[in-house]
Amino acid sequence: MVAANDATAAEPQISAWAPLRTAVYRSLWLALLAANIGTWMQTVGAQWLLVHTSDASTLVALVQTASLLPMLLLALPAGALADTFDRRHLLIAVQLFMVAVALGLTLLTAAGRMPPALLLTLTFAFGVGQALTLPAWAAVIPELVSREQLRSASALGSISVNVARAVGPAVAGVLIARAGVAPVFGFNAVAFLVFALALARWRPGDARAVEVPERFTAALRAGGRYVRHSPTVRRLLRRALVFVIPASALWALLPLVASRRLGLGSSGYGLLLAALGVGAIVGALLLPWIRTRMTANQFLLVAGVLYGATLAVVASVRIIPVVLVALLPAGVAWVAVLANVNAEIQLFLPAWVRARGLAVYQVVQGGGQAVGAFVWGVVADFGGLVTAFYVAAVLMLIGALTSQIWPLPDLRGVIKDPAVYRPPLSLVLEPDPRIGPVLVLVTYTVRPEREAEFLAAMDHIRGFRQRTGAMRWGLFRAGETPDQLTEVYLVPSWDEHLRQHGGRLTEADQQAEDRARELAEGAPEVRHLLPAAADLAMTDHQAAA
Template identity: 30%
Template sequence: MFSSLKIRNYRLFFIGQVVSNTGTWMQRIAQDWLVLSLTGSSAAVGITTALQFLPMLLFGLYGGVLVDRLPKRPTLLVTQSAMALTGLALAFLTLSGHVQVWHVYVAAFAVGLATVVDNPARQSFVSEMVGPEQLQNAVSLNSANFQSARLVGPAVAGVMITGVGTGWAFLFNGLSFVAPLASLLLMRNRDLKAVHRAPRGKGQLREGLHYVAGRPDLIWPIVLVGFIGTFGFNFPVWLSAYADDIFHAGAGAYSLFNTLMAVGSLIGALLAARRGTTRLRVLIAAAAAFGLLEVVAAVAPSYWLFALLMIPIGIFGLTVNVTANTAVQMGTDPAMRGRVMALFMMVFMGGTPVGAPIVGWITDAYGPRVSFALGGVIAALAAATIGVILARIGDLRLSFDWNHGHPSVAFVPREREQLATAA
């Protein structure tokens, strides 16, 4: 489960990300709650989320082209430093009492700009640290790292917001970037896997899109995470609205919902690290379960039932993310990985600027329950539709059988099913 941590460079990277991710989650919780307290509007929370992910939608593919050209470690030193400065600036404005909602909007957009390059650089840098044999394990542990921080960050942020205010959460996030910057500086260049960098030239963006378009095993997982990222992952809008409007429980409840979802996400990440193989059928099943659980949670009548449902939602949501991410990375030529992962992240994260304001408006107009349920329905329908498409492409049929007295349902090749029928 933890085999890639034996590699020194990856171990340094992992430790640095634990600290930084904790600060990132603290800032996310503080940012959403600050906007809600300044405006009283779920739509404003949605706009903040949209602004943070809008740069990925607008410039994500160009970020991938840059990442394929540039050395990853120096690139990450620049992007991580930029995000640290943004957190410190927001902390100064909040602690000095001058913060306004447009300051938060600008900060969210600035973080999004840095993420355009930082995200594909971090994703593709993993393969340089660990090599192809440990790639799935390292990707899964990255997600476990992120979700472990998600356990600590919201809890600490909830205490900090109620105790001393949101500004201290922003300050912690700004200072937390010291850890990943130090880890990058301490790495050994000689231990990194040599990767051919794409030379500067015309048509590289078009080349990346053409590469993905000709690969059904890449394009359909990317389409699926696009639907789920756009309509199924708007938790800043939903959970803040449930905490404030449905259960009237305040920032502590919002922090608890995020923490319980992180518990599930951590479980999902560790299971993915242990699994060892990536199958698209796991991706489809997890996406369908994720959507259906959102529908169930939307109509949950009690506070604690809703809170506990965040755990399985976290498990299946993370399984979707890790499985799609690993399948796309492992199926991509290293020279194209920056562009392909930029497209993956652009679709997954870039859909939020489209979905978040719509979800925020539906939440304000029709209530959190309707909005949450609609997101789950869209995710489940997308999983079912793409599952059928992939089955047709792979010439598969749904097979029902009995195995030791228990029903068994699986996709099998048509030829195998025909041979079984003939026998």
């Protein structure tokens, strides 16, 4: 179990700009910034097309839902694809798909043939592209920067999104006022093309160390199994969800606040989003400073209170400058929570499952925003805007207080570098990698005075066996020899078990197993039970003998 982070982290402060010194990362980050600006311009354009329709509250909120719902549906398959295939090629193909969607949206809008249903459908298509992009891009970042710079790279990712959030809506508001919505969609097509070209120019130095790619369905199951059996990842995801659901009210309903409560046009709405974006940029830049002065759980509490206060101000105040000032701390809080959670997950996940684990994080964040946007739109339709914001503010404050119940874990000292399994496999029969299931038995001899410590060590082993491939796990005592304890676990295929021995085991897992072996008498006896009808062959060594 990873301890809660109740102390100030004694870490060297690394500048948020440090990763930009790497030329490859810098060029890709700038291209992604252009794509993010185009995405925010597209969102503003889509929402503004629907502001004056009937049932505007629900339709405007559904723009957020349509763009984020694919994250809920597709992020885990996208993570499996990113861990299975070449991430660069996958990213290029997805960007070209979004160029085509953006061009179609531009032409149809210019021709006046863009009903709400089609607009939401094409917005959903953009969401599909984003769902396929984000896990692959997040998994690429550790290949571009050092581990020490990962938190700074995460902050730079937030800066990119929020610079886009500040610039994109403002530019979109001006374009909509002067030339209509179609040019906004056209800019989005160009932005995706720029990112695709930057990816095409990038040439990774070394191929990923995966001898045989995992099959897609097996990779999908393995990713879900890892998250399901990782208490640390589940704790981080829970914290993100508790924040995102009430926070999504602001993003979903801000267009209606601009038009109905503040009497603003498209440029005014862009100004409100720009205030949120500026606050988020400030938050990303302050994040290294915040980490040296507050514990993670303290700033979770402060961020929740700040965001809840903003929701209350937006609900009760009609003075534009006051609302603009109130949106700044909301942007700071948004980044302080989500950028930190994202960085912690990146640092914790081992390389073999990084894209799939980050995909689950995107499911939680994007799915929480999508579901939250729809819920807050319905609440606003039935109870009014003010009621929706007050309810969201109360939920935000309650969620902030739960940081004392579900604190962020302390990941300092957790070693996720890959390790080599000891001892190596030595079977007389060589099974086909596809056969399964495979039953593994590991028998230890343990003295009674060491049994309590041994059982505690085996509890850690149970966790990493299940995270790396075991479908079932148990620890049994032999009735005839009470000092013998047998670990039994079931793996879906021989290939999965081979991956447990090479690539999936981390140094932290290896330390846990070494501890169990130290508490036992002698080396444990290991047996691998294979299906009786399996395709088996003698190993080269046995055949020669």
